[in-house]
Protein backbone atom coordinates (compact mmCIF):
# COMPACT_ATOMS: atom_id res chain seq x y z
CA UNK A 1 0.00 0.00 0.00
CA UNK A 2 1.19 3.50 -0.78
CA UNK A 3 -0.15 6.91 0.28
CA UNK A 4 1.22 10.20 -0.97
CA UNK A 5 0.23 13.83 -0.74
CA UNK A 6 0.40 15.99 -3.82
CA UNK A 7 2.18 18.98 -2.29
CA UNK A 8 1.17 21.28 -5.14
CA UNK A 9 -2.53 20.62 -4.64
CA UNK A 10 -2.58 20.35 -0.82
CA UNK A 11 -3.61 23.57 0.97
CA UNK A 12 -2.72 22.06 4.35
CA UNK A 13 -6.24 22.38 5.75
CA UNK A 14 -5.61 19.46 8.13
CA UNK A 15 -8.91 17.68 7.33
CA UNK A 16 -7.13 14.39 6.60
CA UNK A 17 -5.40 14.53 9.97
CA UNK A 18 -8.68 15.32 11.72
CA UNK A 19 -10.68 12.55 10.03
CA UNK A 20 -8.19 9.66 9.92
CA UNK A 21 -8.98 7.10 12.66
CA UNK A 22 -5.45 5.71 12.51
CA UNK A 23 -3.44 8.94 12.69
CA UNK A 24 -1.80 8.31 9.37
CA UNK A 25 -1.44 12.06 8.65
CA UNK A 26 0.35 14.76 10.58
CA UNK A 27 0.84 18.48 9.99
CA UNK A 28 4.53 19.30 10.37
CA UNK A 29 6.46 22.43 9.47
CA UNK A 30 3.42 23.82 7.67
CA UNK A 31 3.03 20.70 5.51
CA UNK A 32 0.87 17.58 5.65
CA UNK A 33 2.91 14.43 5.94
CA UNK A 34 2.13 10.72 5.76
CA UNK A 35 3.25 9.24 9.05
CA UNK A 36 1.97 5.84 10.10
CA UNK A 37 1.20 4.34 6.73
CA UNK A 38 1.17 0.81 8.25
CA UNK A 39 -1.78 1.82 10.48
CA UNK A 40 -4.06 2.61 7.51
CA UNK A 41 -7.29 0.58 7.55
CA UNK A 42 -8.16 1.61 4.00
CA UNK A 43 -11.40 3.34 4.95
CA UNK A 44 -10.83 6.07 2.35
CA UNK A 45 -11.90 8.87 4.71
CA UNK A 46 -8.82 10.93 3.80
CA UNK A 47 -9.69 10.99 0.10
CA UNK A 48 -13.36 11.58 0.78
CA UNK A 49 -12.66 14.60 3.00
CA UNK A 50 -9.94 16.25 0.88
CA UNK A 51 -11.22 19.32 -1.00
CA UNK A 52 -8.03 19.55 -2.98
CA UNK A 53 -7.95 16.00 -4.38
CA UNK A 54 -4.39 15.99 -3.06
CA UNK A 55 -4.23 12.48 -1.64
CA UNK A 56 -2.93 9.66 -3.77
CA UNK A 57 -3.80 6.28 -2.24
CA UNK A 58 -2.87 3.06 -4.00
CA UNK A 59 -6.08 1.35 -2.77
CA UNK A 60 -8.30 4.05 -4.25
CA UNK A 61 -7.63 5.00 -7.86
CA UNK A 62 -9.74 7.97 -9.11
CA UNK A 63 -12.38 5.55 -10.47
CA UNK A 64 -13.22 4.61 -6.86
CA UNK A 65 -13.82 8.15 -5.69
CA UNK A 66 -17.30 9.62 -6.24
CA UNK A 67 -18.68 13.04 -5.40
CA UNK A 68 -21.66 12.88 -3.04
CA UNK A 69 -24.75 14.08 -4.87
CA UNK A 70 -26.22 16.14 -2.02
CA UNK A 71 -29.38 16.78 -4.03
CA UNK A 72 -30.13 13.07 -3.74
CA UNK A 73 -29.81 12.90 0.03
CA UNK A 74 -33.13 12.42 1.88
CA UNK A 75 -34.21 14.90 4.52
CA UNK A 76 -34.17 13.86 8.18
CA UNK A 77 -37.97 13.63 7.98
CA UNK A 78 -37.74 11.30 4.97
CA UNK A 79 -35.27 9.04 6.78
CA UNK A 80 -37.53 8.89 9.83
CA UNK A 81 -40.59 8.19 7.67
CA UNK A 82 -38.70 5.33 5.96
CA UNK A 83 -37.64 3.90 9.35
CA UNK A 84 -41.21 4.11 10.56
CA UNK A 85 -42.71 2.55 7.48
CA UNK A 86 -40.23 -0.34 7.33
CA UNK A 87 -42.05 -3.33 8.73
CA UNK A 88 -41.72 -7.09 8.51
CA UNK A 89 -44.18 -7.91 5.77
CA UNK A 90 -44.77 -11.66 5.62
CA UNK A 91 -47.65 -11.50 3.16
CA UNK A 92 -45.90 -12.50 -0.05
CA UNK A 93 -47.28 -12.86 -3.55
CA UNK A 94 -45.94 -15.57 -5.88
CA UNK A 95 -44.10 -12.92 -7.94
CA UNK A 96 -40.36 -13.17 -7.70
CA UNK A 97 -38.21 -10.20 -6.69
CA UNK A 98 -36.75 -8.64 -9.85
CA UNK A 99 -32.99 -9.05 -10.15
CA UNK A 100 -32.40 -5.24 -10.34
CA UNK A 101 -34.11 -4.90 -6.97
CA UNK A 102 -32.01 -7.65 -5.42
CA UNK A 103 -28.92 -5.89 -6.78
CA UNK A 104 -29.96 -2.59 -5.17
CA UNK A 105 -30.65 -4.33 -1.85
CA UNK A 106 -27.18 -5.91 -2.00
CA UNK A 107 -25.55 -2.57 -2.90
CA UNK A 108 -27.17 -0.93 0.13
CA UNK A 109 -26.06 -3.79 2.40
CA UNK A 110 -22.54 -3.56 1.04
CA UNK A 111 -22.16 0.08 2.17
CA UNK A 112 -22.76 -0.73 5.85
CA UNK A 113 -19.94 -0.09 8.32
CA UNK A 114 -17.78 -3.02 9.46
CA UNK A 115 -15.53 -3.37 12.50
CA UNK A 116 -12.01 -2.13 11.67
CA UNK A 117 -13.31 -1.63 8.13
CA UNK A 118 -12.76 -5.36 7.60
CA UNK A 119 -15.46 -5.51 4.88
CA UNK A 120 -15.59 -9.27 5.30
CA UNK A 121 -19.36 -9.56 4.85
CA UNK A 122 -20.45 -11.78 1.96
CA UNK A 123 -23.85 -12.70 0.57
CA UNK A 124 -25.58 -15.71 -0.88
CA UNK A 125 -28.92 -15.19 -2.61
CA UNK A 126 -31.26 -18.14 -2.99
CA UNK A 127 -34.21 -17.97 -5.34
CA UNK A 128 -34.55 -21.55 -6.60
CA UNK A 129 -37.55 -23.36 -5.16
CA UNK A 130 -35.48 -26.45 -4.51
CA UNK A 131 -32.92 -24.58 -2.43
CA UNK A 132 -35.58 -22.57 -0.57
CA UNK A 133 -37.21 -25.86 0.29
CA UNK A 134 -33.87 -27.16 1.54
CA UNK A 135 -33.64 -24.18 3.94
CA UNK A 136 -37.15 -24.77 5.26
CA UNK A 137 -36.55 -28.50 5.79
CA UNK A 138 -33.16 -27.93 7.38
CA UNK A 139 -34.69 -25.46 9.84
CA UNK A 140 -37.55 -27.78 10.77
CA UNK A 141 -35.13 -30.68 11.23
CA UNK A 142 -33.01 -28.50 13.50
CA UNK A 143 -36.07 -27.55 15.53
CA UNK A 144 -37.14 -31.19 15.83
CA UNK A 145 -33.68 -32.05 17.13
CA UNK A 146 -33.79 -29.17 19.63
CA UNK A 147 -37.25 -30.20 20.78
CA UNK A 148 -36.20 -33.82 21.31
CA UNK A 149 -33.22 -32.68 23.35
CA UNK A 150 -35.27 -30.31 25.48
CA UNK A 151 -37.78 -33.09 26.14
CA UNK A 152 -35.14 -35.35 27.77
CA UNK A 153 -36.04 -35.37 31.50
CA UNK A 154 -32.57 -34.45 32.80
CA UNK A 155 -31.99 -31.77 30.18
CA UNK A 156 -35.50 -30.43 30.80
CA UNK A 157 -34.83 -29.98 34.52
CA UNK A 158 -31.39 -28.46 34.04
CA UNK A 159 -32.57 -26.07 31.35
CA UNK A 160 -35.57 -25.06 33.48
CA UNK A 161 -33.24 -24.02 36.30
CA UNK A 162 -30.23 -22.67 34.45
CA UNK A 163 -31.64 -21.43 31.13
CA UNK A 164 -35.31 -20.57 31.71
CA UNK A 165 -35.53 -18.60 28.45
CA UNK A 166 -34.51 -21.69 26.47
CA UNK A 167 -36.97 -23.74 28.50
CA UNK A 168 -39.83 -21.50 27.46
CA UNK A 169 -38.53 -21.56 23.85
CA UNK A 170 -39.84 -25.15 23.75
CA UNK A 171 -43.36 -23.89 23.22
CA UNK A 172 -42.31 -21.75 20.26
CA UNK A 173 -40.29 -24.61 18.79
CA UNK A 174 -43.26 -26.95 19.17
CA UNK A 175 -45.53 -24.48 17.41
CA UNK A 176 -43.17 -24.12 14.44
CA UNK A 177 -42.96 -27.91 14.05
CA UNK A 178 -46.72 -28.33 14.43
CA UNK A 179 -47.54 -25.63 11.91
CA UNK A 180 -45.08 -27.11 9.44
CA UNK A 181 -46.70 -30.55 9.79
CA UNK A 182 -50.02 -28.92 8.87
CA UNK A 183 -48.39 -27.60 5.71
CA UNK A 184 -48.12 -24.02 7.00
CA UNK A 185 -44.59 -22.82 6.46
CA UNK A 186 -43.77 -20.31 9.14
CA UNK A 187 -40.05 -20.51 8.44
CA UNK A 188 -40.19 -18.84 5.02
CA UNK A 189 -43.89 -17.97 4.80
CA UNK A 190 -43.85 -18.11 1.02
CA UNK A 191 -40.78 -15.88 0.54
CA UNK A 192 -39.42 -16.22 -2.99
CA UNK A 193 -35.86 -15.27 -2.08
CA UNK A 194 -33.54 -15.68 0.87
CA UNK A 195 -30.49 -13.57 1.52
CA UNK A 196 -27.83 -15.28 3.63
CA UNK A 197 -25.39 -12.80 5.14
CA UNK A 198 -22.13 -14.41 6.17
CA UNK A 199 -18.76 -13.43 7.56
CA UNK A 200 -15.40 -15.19 8.01
CA UNK A 201 -15.47 -17.77 10.78
CA UNK A 202 -12.75 -16.04 12.79
CA UNK A 203 -14.37 -12.60 12.56
CA UNK A 204 -14.74 -11.11 16.05
CA UNK A 205 -17.54 -8.77 15.04
CA UNK A 206 -19.05 -10.95 12.34
CA UNK A 207 -22.57 -10.95 13.70
CA UNK A 208 -22.54 -7.22 14.32
CA UNK A 209 -21.24 -6.52 10.81
CA UNK A 210 -23.83 -8.82 9.24
CA UNK A 211 -26.73 -7.27 11.12
CA UNK A 212 -25.71 -3.74 10.23
CA UNK A 213 -25.64 -4.86 6.60
CA UNK A 214 -29.05 -6.42 7.17
CA UNK A 215 -30.55 -3.17 8.32
CA UNK A 216 -29.24 -1.24 5.31
CA UNK A 217 -30.68 -3.98 3.10
CA UNK A 218 -34.06 -3.89 4.83
CA UNK A 219 -34.38 -0.12 4.43
CA UNK A 220 -33.53 -0.44 0.75
CA UNK A 221 -36.07 -3.28 0.39
CA UNK A 222 -38.68 -1.04 1.98
CA UNK A 223 -37.96 1.84 -0.36
CA UNK A 224 -38.21 -0.51 -3.35
CA UNK A 225 -41.53 -1.92 -2.20
CA UNK A 226 -40.02 -5.36 -1.52
CA UNK A 227 -41.26 -7.28 1.53
CA UNK A 228 -38.83 -8.81 3.94
CA UNK A 229 -38.57 -10.29 7.38
CA UNK A 230 -35.69 -11.49 9.53
CA UNK A 231 -35.09 -15.25 9.27
CA UNK A 232 -34.61 -15.73 12.99
CA UNK A 233 -35.77 -19.36 13.04
CA UNK A 234 -33.23 -20.17 10.35
CA UNK A 235 -30.48 -18.31 12.23
CA UNK A 236 -31.13 -20.09 15.50
CA UNK A 237 -30.80 -23.49 13.82
CA UNK A 238 -27.72 -22.44 11.84
CA UNK A 239 -25.99 -21.21 15.01
CA UNK A 240 -26.50 -24.52 16.79
CA UNK A 241 -25.48 -26.69 13.86
CA UNK A 242 -21.90 -27.80 14.50
CA UNK A 243 -21.89 -29.66 11.17
CA UNK A 244 -22.43 -26.39 9.27
CA UNK A 245 -24.99 -28.08 7.03
CA UNK A 246 -26.44 -24.91 5.51
CA UNK A 247 -23.04 -23.36 4.88
CA UNK A 248 -21.74 -26.56 3.29
CA UNK A 249 -24.85 -26.94 1.12
CA UNK A 250 -24.29 -23.50 -0.41
CA UNK A 251 -20.48 -23.70 -0.45
CA UNK A 252 -20.13 -20.92 2.13
CA UNK A 253 -16.69 -20.79 3.75
CA UNK A 254 -17.72 -18.45 6.57
CA UNK A 255 -20.59 -18.45 9.05
CA UNK A 256 -24.13 -17.38 8.24
CA UNK A 257 -24.89 -14.57 10.71
CA UNK A 258 -28.12 -13.01 9.47
CA UNK A 259 -30.88 -14.15 7.15
CA UNK A 260 -33.43 -12.10 5.23
CA UNK A 261 -36.54 -13.67 3.69
CA UNK A 262 -37.79 -11.61 0.75
CA UNK A 263 -40.63 -11.45 -1.72
CA UNK A 264 -43.05 -9.11 -3.40
CA UNK A 265 -45.92 -8.11 -1.14
CA UNK A 266 -49.46 -9.34 -1.62
CA UNK A 267 -50.69 -6.55 0.69
CA UNK A 268 -49.05 -3.32 1.77
CA UNK A 269 -49.07 -1.25 4.95
CA UNK A 270 -50.84 2.10 4.78
CA UNK A 271 -50.11 3.27 8.31
CA UNK A 272 -47.45 2.91 10.91
CA UNK A 273 -48.12 2.37 14.57
CA UNK A 274 -46.21 3.77 17.51
CA UNK A 275 -43.63 1.56 19.16
CA UNK A 276 -43.61 1.05 22.89
CA UNK A 277 -42.52 4.11 24.81
CA UNK A 278 -38.97 5.25 24.01
CA UNK A 279 -36.79 4.49 26.99
CA UNK A 280 -33.68 6.61 27.07
CA UNK A 281 -31.45 8.32 29.58
CA UNK A 282 -29.16 11.25 28.89
CA UNK A 283 -26.19 12.01 31.03
Ligand SMILES: Cc1cc2nc3c(=O)[nH]c(=O)nc-3n(C[C@H](O)[C@H](O)[C@H](O)COP(=O)(O)O)c2cc1C
Nearest residue numbers: 086087088089090186187189229230231232233234
Ligand atom coordinates in the same frame (compact mmCIF):
# COMPACT_ATOMS: atom_id res chain seq x y z
C1 LIG B 1 -33.36 -11.07 15.53
C2 LIG B 1 -34.73 -11.15 14.90
C3 LIG B 1 -35.26 -12.39 14.59
C4 LIG B 1 -36.50 -12.48 13.96
N1 LIG B 1 -36.98 -13.69 13.58
C5 LIG B 1 -38.14 -13.79 12.88
C6 LIG B 1 -38.59 -15.04 12.35
O1 LIG B 1 -37.94 -16.08 12.47
N2 LIG B 1 -39.76 -15.07 11.71
C7 LIG B 1 -40.51 -13.95 11.51
O2 LIG B 1 -41.57 -14.05 10.91
N3 LIG B 1 -40.10 -12.73 11.97
C8 LIG B 1 -38.94 -12.63 12.64
N4 LIG B 1 -38.48 -11.42 13.08
C9 LIG B 1 -39.27 -10.20 12.83
C10 LIG B 1 -39.87 -9.65 14.12
O3 LIG B 1 -40.91 -10.46 14.55
C11 LIG B 1 -40.33 -8.22 13.82
O4 LIG B 1 -39.21 -7.43 13.50
C12 LIG B 1 -41.08 -7.61 14.99
O5 LIG B 1 -42.28 -8.27 15.20
C13 LIG B 1 -41.36 -6.13 14.75
O6 LIG B 1 -42.07 -5.94 13.56
P1 LIG B 1 -41.55 -5.01 12.38
O7 LIG B 1 -40.29 -5.62 11.84
O8 LIG B 1 -42.67 -5.03 11.39
O9 LIG B 1 -41.29 -3.66 12.91
C14 LIG B 1 -37.25 -11.30 13.70
C15 LIG B 1 -36.69 -10.05 14.01
C16 LIG B 1 -35.45 -9.97 14.59
C17 LIG B 1 -34.84 -8.62 14.88
